[in-house]
Amino acid sequence: MILQAKNQLTLQEFLNLPPGEGDITYELVDGQASPKMSPKKFHSKLTRALLNLLEQCCEGKGEVCPELAVALTRRGRDWMPIPDILYISNERLPPDWDQEGACSVPPDLVIEIISPGQTFGQMAAKAKDYLDAKVLRVWVLDTGLWTKRLEKSSQCYC
Template sequence: MILQAKNQLTLQEFLNLPTGEGDITYELVDGQAILKMSPKKFHSKLTRALLNFIEQCCEDKGEVCPELAVALTRRGRDWMPIPDILYISNERLPPDWNQEGVCSVPPDLVIEIISPGQTFGQMAAKAKDYLDAKVLRVWVLDSKARSITVFYPDAAPQTYMGEELITDSLFEGLEFTVEQVFQKAKIPLDAQ
């Protein structure tokens, strides 16, 4: 769903729009306010499991936030996506960052979980947009394939499945498997 505007919205105009009722959240894409799909049960459980793994690795090294809007630029225009999870290292956090405001710097890591109605291709294109906006890593979790694909700014994407160990030089000490994420989320193999 698109919140129609006569003109293309700037970031400031978007931020000045009245808030939606209840759980209604919008992202700014190509000058339009686009409705973000509300997470369902498996999506929420996977988000919580991933948050636990990232927080264990990155504790005291930065901020890990679910569903935090980030102000970026996409194809030369204001863009404000709301990733499922983002991590910003202390090195990237501005000293005057307002904890209640929109994230104003590109995060180190963005994690997107494919929702019903979304495709891997759409998420891969979004991952490229994140990387072009100076995000250092993008992970796309595909619950149907039970995989995590890691997108890099300077290398081909890598897909992890099952018991393959996910490690990354950007996140010292981070080690887990995709299957551990699904086990922690308590999502059985036949749940899709």
């Protein structure tokens, strides 16, 4: 579902919208406020594990953030996706970055985890949009395939 506006929303109009109801988070896509898929348990646990790993690997080198909006351009229009995780190096961090606002420069890494109801094709297209917007690296993780592979394994890898 997309929040339809009479006119296309600009980035500033989108940022000025009141918060969504409940725990709904919106992304700006093609001038419309589009709800982000709510993560499920496995998705959340995977996000936490990746955050912990990246925090350790990147300590002192930059910022690792979950669910942080990033102001980009997609096909010549304002675009504000909210990746599951992003990493931005100290070299790319703007000195005047408003820590309470969206990330204002393309990150070094964006991680998107495919949720139920999303397809790999949709996420592959989004990954291309990220790369076109000057994000250096994009990881797309398909938890559906991963879960099936883990369910078939009788070994514990802890």
